[in-house]
Amino acid sequence: MDSQLSGGFLKHTLFPPSNFIPSSITLSNGINVSHNAIGVVEITPPKADKAIVVSSGIHGDETAPIELVDDLVSSILDEAFRPTTRLLFIIAHPDAIHAHTRFIEENLNRLFAVKNPVRNKECELANELQAQVQTFFAKGCEEPWHFDLHSAIRASKHYMFGVVPASSKATDVRPLVGFLKASHMDAVMLSRTPSSTFSWYSAEKFGAMAATFEMGRVARLYENDMGEFVPLREALVALMCSEALPAPSSEKGFSSYKVTRTITKTDDAFNLAFSDDAANFTYFAEGEELAEENGTVFSAIAGGEAVVFPNSKVAIGQRAALLVQPFEPDLSEPLYVNVEREPGPIAYSANHSRSLS
Incomplete structure (x- = not known):
């Protein structure tokens, strides 16, 4: 494919040209692919009923989400599946990915409450990502969703779980719980207080079906067992293609929690x-x-x-x-x-x- 992305979304994000210029192409199946910024790719079908953000790399050492996003973008570019929803894919923090650390100076996932004074790279990134998401959701009136993909830094009695942020929007999150079950996640946790996370930003500002997903444990890039996340990938592809979601797991249960205190x-x-x-x-x-x-x-x-x-x-x-x-x-x-x-x-x-x- 004659595109900056021909070498892969992740490779371009980690090793971008010094003279990056936004560009777009239309695939043979009618899907438009816009490379809006380093680490930001937008997918637009001719018609759409949802607008879905899938973000990764907010913490640079949480690499399974980054690999999953890279794989999904590559599959769309290869026309392995044809989305019927508008999509915004994000690999957020290449500097932290290179350093294999959560952040360089400040936790990026605590900077999505307001526009930040630019005191460090994380503040600059948070401002840019807020602008990208705002522009993306403002382009249409489709149902907004946001999956912010992470990996845990510690062991967990639930290996994969979703955290649903509390917001002042009246949003019935049952479809989100249904998606978590279809993804064979182990649990959902429902928040009670506002936060300044990326998923909260989309829930609060745009009424999005939003959640932070915890996908296993942190690992070095390309040292993840991506087979663990096949059910999540299959559910994401089904949602992106407006298909029926996979059935919940018949082998494990699903637990629900509510936050009592912070x-x-x-x-x-x-x-x-x-x-x-x-x-x-x-x-x-x-x-x-x-x-x-x-x-x-x-x-x-x-x-x-x-x-x-x-x-x-x-x-x-x-x-x-x-x-x-x-x-x-x-x-x-x-x-x-x-x-x-x-x-x-x-x-x-x-x-x-x-x-x-």
Whole structure:
């Protein structure tokens, strides 16, 4: 193919020309491919009913998502499948990928709340990615989706799971839960507080069906067992082609969790009461100590809590852990995930002008 992408999306992202110029081509099947920026490719079919962002590389050492995105773009360019949805593929942070580190100066996945002052590369990237997503969703009125693909830095009692951000939009996320099941993910976690993650940005600003996907463990580029993610790839292709989603796994169950609390580090004196390498979803019985900071002790509440993403080394003001409890949503009713509300059938929009049930 006569294109900058002929050597592959990932290769171009990691080793771009010094004089990159946005370009586009139309494939023989009528699909338009636009190379909007380094690490950003847009796919446009003649007609579409959804607009889907699939992002990876927000953290540079989380490489399985990067390989998956590269594979999907290559398959579209090779006309192995023909999308019927508009798509925006992102490989976000080539500098961090080269360095095999989460970030260079600042956690990129905490910079999507506002336009950032450009104090480092991550701030510059966050601003550019926000602009790319805003432009992409503004081009049409299709149903917006966003899958932000990550890998966990620690062991997890659920190897693959989705985190659905809380927003002030009244969005019934049952289709998203259905997609997670079709992808053979192990669990879903429904948030309660606003965040500044990439998936939250799309949920809050555009009412997107959005989630952060945790795909296994971090590994070196091309050292992932991509066979582990075949069900996720198959579900993504089905969604992109407006086909029926695959059936949920018949071999493993699916767990649902709601966030009970977020523990925020406010001082360098913050300490977790357990090992920093504790697995995600490690359970603590009621009353067991979880963390301490300047005499303030955090203990598990009634019913016990499991801990997700514990990290005592985060910057002051950032999340040091999420605490969750299992629950069973009634999927015969709408499932809304609104800020500071129990996940369930009642939701509100940002303007508080209506209540949905």
